[in-house]
Amino acid sequence: MDSALLIHRLHFAFTATFHYLFPQLTMGLALLIVILKTQALRHNDEMYNRSARFWARIFGISFVMGVVTGIPMEFQFGTNWSHFSRFAGGVIGQTLAMEGMFAFFLESAFLGLFLFGEKRLTPKAHWWSAFAVFAGSWLSGFFIIATDAWMQHPVGYERAPDGSAQLSSFWDLVLNPWAWWQYAHNMSGAVITGAFVMASVGAFYLLWGQHFDYGRIFVRVGVTTALIFSVLQLFPTGDGQGKMVAEHQPVTLAAMEALFDSQPGASLVIIGQPNIPERKIDNPIVVPKALSFLTYRAWEAEVKGLNAFPEQLWPDNILLVYYSYHIMVGLGTIFIAVALLAGLLLWQGKLFDSRWMLWVLMISLPFPFIANTAGWITAELGRQPWLVYGLMMTRDGYSKTVSAGNGAFTLLGFMGMYTVLGILFLFLVRREIEHGPAVDRSLTH
């Protein structure tokens, strides 16, 4: 692999992966904060308001991290992927510019008001400021997904004489079916992160024996939300997203499942290590015929394997596609099990006394982050070797004028910077959790 290409890919992969640790939390928490604020309004309960304020502090810290790591994302289209930008800007410039105009302005304007303006507003107006922040962050998510969806499944464009893609139908672009499935799946994933983080902190308080009342609220709201969205994550959103891949990127599906040979009645590999040189799976544990059924709703349906496609169109890192997909699905299944069990105990009124279950909830904290990251790796590596599926190869899209040496310089710079950011984030969030929600620590500049 040409080293400049590798550096530019790593540059985007590293900054995007690190960045998305924060938006998934803020988009998830944004919804949960609206839920807490709604409860506070409905029951006129100050406990819920205090809970909302506590999570707003965590939200605020994550939001800052998301903003500062997000700014480089937009710029990298031009700095590191200029040939791609020139090719695709006439189409995805639409969604990226709309993100700025519709989402960022909304979000940034009302975040200040939401975080620092509670005393200046009536409770209802403050609820609306929370809702505006939620709407802004979810809109932002939509425009980014619509951009990615166009790269996965290009629609609504025509080729200009100079070879570049130009918009031909605005509505085809924003109503891209791929975008809507991916959006639903992705946002549900973000809510799962927020919900498990909330439940985990609540479980920690209950186990610690501090902030008891708040711990209960967090566990109750967290578990209920986690249950709803971990089910939605599988069906219909995950299922719908999977069908999109099966229909439009069958070679990606084959790589995700490490299905080397086309076959009817294909089995689903639960665990196993792909052995690419020998074109087989080592130590497989499989569910017979399940892959055919899940993909086509027919036990004997033929599923195309990698051998049905020319090797140069295979995703260039089948191992990582396969493993990240299996990690995502495996963790997603565990989330459903944990949320179901905790939900059942909650419904019976036993959850707050089941210390083992609280331990499980507390330890669950990092796993939704891993699952969301693995999902994105599956999507983006699964699209390879294409940058825009079927239209532009990744190797043709990077900035030819930016040498590997310059790319490595800034990649290392970002790595150093993000290490510091990560440490700062953990340090600040740990302090907030330790202080707890009971005291209204003033949140000001």
Next chain:
Amino acid sequence: METVWFCIVAVMIAAYVVLDGFDLGAGIVFPFVARTAEDRRCVIRSIGPVWDGNEVWLLAAGGTLYFAFPQLYASAFSGFYLPLMMVLWLLMLRGLGIELRTHVENVVWQKFFDSLFFLASAMLAIFFGAALGNVIRGVPLGQDGYFFEALWTDFRVGPNPGILDWYTVMAGVVALVTLTAHGALYLVLKTEGELAQRTKKLALGIWPVQVFLTLVSLACTWFVRPELKANYLHYPIGFVIPVVVFVSLFLMRQWTVKGRELNAFLASAIYITGLLVGAVFALYPVVLPASTNPAYSLTIHNSAAGHHGLTVGIVWWLIGVTLAIGYFFFIYSMFKGKVRLEGEGY
């Protein structure tokens, strides 16, 4: 249609410079005027609720530039690779400086983030000025519409210049001084007492430097790119712009002396807008001049997106900008008046 988008992008960049300019400027004057812990909190709080929204204009302008002129975006962003990455790092450090200082009540912690805030603000002002300098001076564009500029070569303005040469360094200094004054006038408007007095003194002290640099930068630009007067000679209405620049510069001082704080700040905003509009007017229809061969210059015609996309964009852009302006009026009216330390937050 291309001309419309050229104007839109120019307006958005001007909005960014005027808005984020005052919080950058506040960061630059910060260590010189804020002596006590209360002073420092006042300065930070005066920009606290709005700086992030101001910075969004940069992102929105960048996104709109990408949308309307993809070729320009691709070429300029990859060509200015190193300085742009440094701008990103500075923006990050500055955001942290503003947002994280109050999370821990500790002098050392706050001192650290205050320094970060100041340094990043000052460096950003210089970088932005140098960036404008590069665009006016021209870059070594090749036939394929791409270039790569080293951080510096021999500091001379030639066909193969670096990001930094004597002209762009001068532009960086002009930006530093201009935004310092702009930020100072904003603080005078938002604060009271000794802090406001000190800041006012600083603004008045820096004014002669500003006048001097405005004249110097005009003369240097004339020298470096004499062909830029073509648009002015062709459309003499353009000479209104320098008149506006100098009148607002004059009024800036008058109103500061008379204590008409809002007017003085607005005069500074008009002065900055005038400088930018003057440059943009001279460049049109070129958006990135080539130092190598004028034929390689990027213009609004050879760098714009397809016609259908640009037409559709007008519709949502108008809706988007109306909403954005609405939010801004709402937020600024919520946080209007002098900053007070008591009774804020929850």
